[in-house]
Amino acid sequence: EDEEEDEEEDELDEEGNPVLDEDGNPKKKKREPKFKPDAMLSPINPFSTWGNEPLIEVLELPVDTLLAVRRAQRRSLLEYKEEQDAIATDDMEAIVRDEQEQLVEQLDERIRQWAPRPGRAEMDVFEVRDTQLHQHQSKTDRHVGSLSMRASAQQATFSELYGNAESELKRHLASQKARVAGLAYASNTPQLGNYERLAKQESLSFIEAAEQRAEAIEAFSAESMGGLRKMNKQFLDGCHVFEELGGAKGKDGTYNPEEIEVFKQRLDELDLDVEERGDVWVKHAREQAARHVERSKEALEAFHSAIKDVETDITVLEAAEKQVRSCSLLQQQEQAANDAAMEQLDGKLTLLEGLCEGFGTGSVANLRAGEVDEEEEAKSHANPVSIQMMQCLKSVRWRVHARAGYLGCLQSNIELTEASSVPPIAGEQPPPPDAPEAVPADEETGQEEVPGESATLAALRSRIWPAPPEEE
Numbered sequence: 069e070d071e072e073e074d075e076e077e078d079e080l081d082e083e084g085n086p087v088l089d090e091d092g093n094p095k096k097k098k099r100e101p102k103f104k105p106d107a108m109l110s111p112i113n114p115f116s117t118w119g120n121e122p123l124i125e126v127l128e129l130p131v132d133t134l135l136a137v138r139r140a141q142r143r144s145l146l147e148y149k150e151e152q153d154a155i156a157t158d159d160m161e162a163i164v165r166d167e168q169e170q171l172v173e174q175l176d177e178r179i180r181q182w183a184p185r186p187g188r189a190e191m192d193v194f195e196v197r198d199t200q201l202h203q204h205q206s207k208t209d210r211h212v213g214s215l216s217m218r219a220s221a222q223q224a225t226f227s228e229l230y231g232n233a234e235s236e237l238k239r240h241l242a243s244q245k246a247r248v249a250g251l252a253y254a255s256n257t258p259q260l261g262n263y264e265r266l267a268k269q270e271s272l273s274f275i276e277a278a279e280q281r282a283e284a285i286e287a288f289s290a291e292s293m294g295g296l297r298k299m300n301k302q303f304l305d306g307c308h309v310f311e312e313l314g315g316a317k318g319k320d321g322t323y324n325p326e327e328i329e330v331f332k333q334r335l336d337e338l339d340l341d342v343e344e345r346g347d348v349w350v351k352h353a354r355e356q357a358a359r360h361v362e363r364s365k366e367a368l369e370a371f372h373s374a375i376k377d378v379e380t381d382i383t384v385l386e387a388a389e390k391q392v393r394s395c396s397l398l399q400q401q402e403q404a405a406n407d408a409a410m411e412q413l414d415g416k417l418t419l420l421e422g423l424c425e426g427f428g429t430g431s432v433a434n435l436r437a438g439e440v441d442e443e444e445e446a447k448s449h450a451n452p453v454s455i456q457m458m459q460c461l462k463s464v465r466w467r468v469h470a471r472a473g474y475l476g477c478l479q480s481n482i483e484l485t486e487a488s489s490v491p492p493i494a495g496e497q498p499p500p501p502d503a504p505e506a507v508p509a510d511e512e513t514g515q516e517e518v519p520g521e522s523a524t525l526a527a528l529r530s531r532i533w534p535a536p537p538e539e540e
Contacts, residue, residue: 076097077096077097078094078095078096079094079097180192214299215296215338218295218299219342222292226285226349229281230353230356232281233281233356233357233360234356236277236278236281236360237278237360237363237364240270240274240364241363241367243270244267244270244271244370244371247263247267248371250263251263251378252378256382257383264371264375267368268368271364271368274360275360275364278357278361278364279357279361281353281357282353282356282357285349285350285352285353288349290346293343293346296338296339296342300335303331303335304331304332402474409467409471410471413467413471416463416464416467417464420457420460420464
């Protein structure tokens with residue numbers, strides 16, 4: 069029973085919970101046997117790469133196959149051993165050959181040293197001398213090449229400095245021209261002062277920079293000269309050291325001292341040439357600096373001349389603007405005076421309306437209804453109210469004409485030519501003017517025309533003073 073219980077286990081669902089039967093007891097299922105890694109007990113190999121295939125436990129190979137495999141292995145082993153033996157033999161032969169050559173050289177040197185042949189010592193001295201001369205010639209060539217490279221580099225540096233100075237001059241002149249062109253946008257005198265200050269500052273800074281560039285070229289020339297002399301001194305020191313070395317054993321100097329003097333003369337000539345080149349550089353630098361300063365001063369003078377013209381124009385414009393402002397103020401004052409005069413005109417018109425309403429029947433239209441006799445006409449002409457009304461009408465007509473002309477002058481439509489067109493000062497009431505001179509009467513109406521009189525006033529005048537009847 070215990071074995072049966074061991075062979076069974078609880079049946080579990082997907083979540084791992086036991087599955088119950090109808091009575092509520094957990095269901096039992098047969099336990100799977102454990103896997104044993106034994107081919108005889110487990111004929112199916114779950115770990116096989118080729119799938120679940122039965123294992124082949126016994127491999128039977130024929131004897132002929134085993135013999136062929138063994139013979140092939142033996143043959144390859146013998147070939148490998150033969151190849152390694154050949155490599156070792158070649159290495160040994162190379163080592164022996166090198167040792168033999170070294171021993172032969174050592175033997176030759178010892179024989180030369182202890183049992184030299186006749187003339188061998190002189191030959192050794194010649195070989196040492198020839199080697200020394202070749203070494204010194206190579207050193208001389210290297211020194212000349214380094215001098216040439218140094219001279220070309222110095223010339224390139226000087227050309228670069230010279231070109232940079234010319235570029236700075238072009239930039240400075242372009243900036244000054246731009247400032248001259250910018251004067252067209254100046255609108256007041258303080259702005260011109262600011263422009264002038266900036267132009268002077270730019271000119272002074274450029275002149276200072278030009279002098280600094282010339283000084284830099286002079287310093288570069290002096291530095292180049294010092295470096296060349298240092299290189300030449302090192303070369304001559306090497307020549308003296310070479311002279312002191314002497315022969316193979318350090319005795320009996322084989323170097324010719326006269327060659328050192330020749331080298332020294334050549335190097336002195338190189339020094340003079342470089343010194344002359346440096347003087348030419350300094351001369352060019354100073355001439356360039358002087359020319360740049362002159363060009364800068366010319367540009368500054370051109371700016372000053374341009375700014376003087378602009379300053380004159382701006383002064384005129386400022387004076388004109390001031391005059392325009394004063395004229396505008398006067399125009400405002402005149403407009404205020406004109407408004408006051410128009411108010412006076414309104415008062416006159418109001419007075420006229422009152423007079424018209426208070427005379428006769430109260431209206432001008434009903435003053436003369438029909439024909440009137442001469443007595444009533446004479447009375448009407450002698451009436452002081454009528455005289456005052458006429459004077460008021462003349463004053464209104466004169467003021468309207470004067471205001472219209474004055475407003476036209478203010479609006480620049482007509483020219484003010486007559487002094488009588490100037491309006492009176494506000495607050496002063498001039499006496500009423502005389503009646504204007506009459507012109508010949510109109511043929512149709514028979515009424516005299518007054519200059520400047522409108523159609524309404526002419527009709528009103530004809531109603532108040534009708535034309536006298538013609539005498540028969």
